[in-house]
Amino acid sequence: MRAYENVPVDPTLTRLYQDLHRHPELGFHEHRTAGIIADRLNRRGLRVTTGVGRTGVVGVLANGPGPSVLLRADMDALPVAEETGLDYASTATATSDGKVVPVAHACGHDLHITCLLGAVDALAADAGSWRGTLVVVFQPAEELGAGAQAMVEDGLFDRFPRPDIVLGQHVSPLPAGTVAAHPGPAYAASDSLRVRLIGRGAHGSMPQSSIDPIVMAAETVLRLQTVISREIPSTATAVLTIGSLHTGDAANVIPGEAELQLNIRSYDEQVRRTILDGVTRIVRGMAATAGAPQEPEITETERFPVVSNDPAALRRTLDAFAAQLGEDHVLDPGAGAGSEDVGILATSAEAPLAYWLLGGSDPSLFTTGDLNDPALLRVPSNHSPHYAPAIEPTLPLGVTALVTAARTWLATA
Structure with a gap:
């Protein structure tokens, strides 16, 4: 016993x-x-x-x-x-x-x-x-x-x-x-971020009048995965997860903005800094490529050492x-x-x-x-x-x- x-x-x-x-x-x-x-x-x-x-x-x-x-x-x-x-x-x-x-x-x-x-x-x-x-x-x-x-x-x-x-x-x-x-x-250290991507809304039948934040968000999500796979050594422990993506409420409306929430886990401060810098660069880069009317907003919501x-x-x-x-x-x-x-x-x-x-x-x-x-x-x-x-x-x-x-x-x- x-x-x-x-x-x-x-x-x-x-x-x-x-x-x-x-x-x-x-x-x-x-x-x-x-x-x-x-x-x-x-x-x-x-x-x-x-x-x-x-x-x-x-x-x-x-x-x-x-x-x-x-x-x-x-x-x-x-x-x-x-x-x-x-x-x-x-x-x-x-x-x-x-x-x-x-x-x-x-x-x-x-x-x-x-x-x-x-x-x-x-x-x-x-x-x-x-x-x-x-x-x-x-x-x-x-x-x-x-x-x-x-x-x-x-x-x-x-x-x-x-x-x-x-x-x-x-x-x-x-x-x-x-x-x-x-x-x-x-x-692990943990950083949670909220990303607001600003586009321009339009009728779903007139995408040429929009700057589509849904496409911007989709490209951002895919590109963010390369931060871990292409910028962090394979011997380092790191995780980047997009846990939330919200945009739009109707099938025939292109919304004006999209919001991502993501979480980063790391053990080394240099690795952490590399990931955070990579996230900022990619988010801003995707917005610039889309011709967004203003820079995206990136806000830290949680931080654990x-x-x-x-x-x-x-x-x-x-x-x-x-x-x-x-x-x-x-x-x-x-x-x-x-x-x-x-x-x-x-x-x-x-x-x-x-x-x-x-x-x-x-x-x-x-x-x-x-x-x-x-x-x-x-x-x-x-x-x-x-x-x-x-x-x-x-x-x-x-x-x-x-x-x-x-x-x-x-x-x-």
């Missing part, structure tokens, strides 16, 4: 998780979620501050001299319509950019919150066995790439103890019962996990193209980061414990409308991982 299977998990945690799952909130709108968190932390005796970085919550448990350890969980949900079929599935909606959108915890942040609250329960109940200061940070707007920076700018490390280590986890579609982490650069795990800090933390779970349940997934803003907390605090993935999928879906198991291609991933972690054993493992990591860095009483 694995160590986490012996950890008693408060049954209210499962009900809490299901409640959070039913009531997701978008970034910087996590008011209900923050209230639930603050209430629970207050009942555990922490010093609680709300409204940090707009909707963030910070709890501090000072327990004598010793290291300061920061545990972080993100709180926000996504504009996704849930299709899991769970009896606690979200049917919530919200207004975003003037549009009503569905909202769901399709990335597992509700599990992150629940696991951290469970870890606080365990550490507060056993405060006689450790010394130091526990700082728990419930961060807003991770999906926007803005929440960590907002908390830092709101004085996170001036108003609260500066940590000696930053710890955190993110649920993933790996088998529940495993944790995975990679030393050094582990999660590379997340880099401190090798020594991560090794110390993973060694503790291996002792708890068994070495075969601690994996190295390599560097991934996903992005996170947790690194901003560590960089701003000038503290090492140890950040890991928490397996969250039903282990029976996998035929092997290998990261190349083909089941990984079939299991719903984060951001999918079908994504939801298996509560058992993911929740007890997540609580155990956070408690184990915290105890590894706190002093022993």
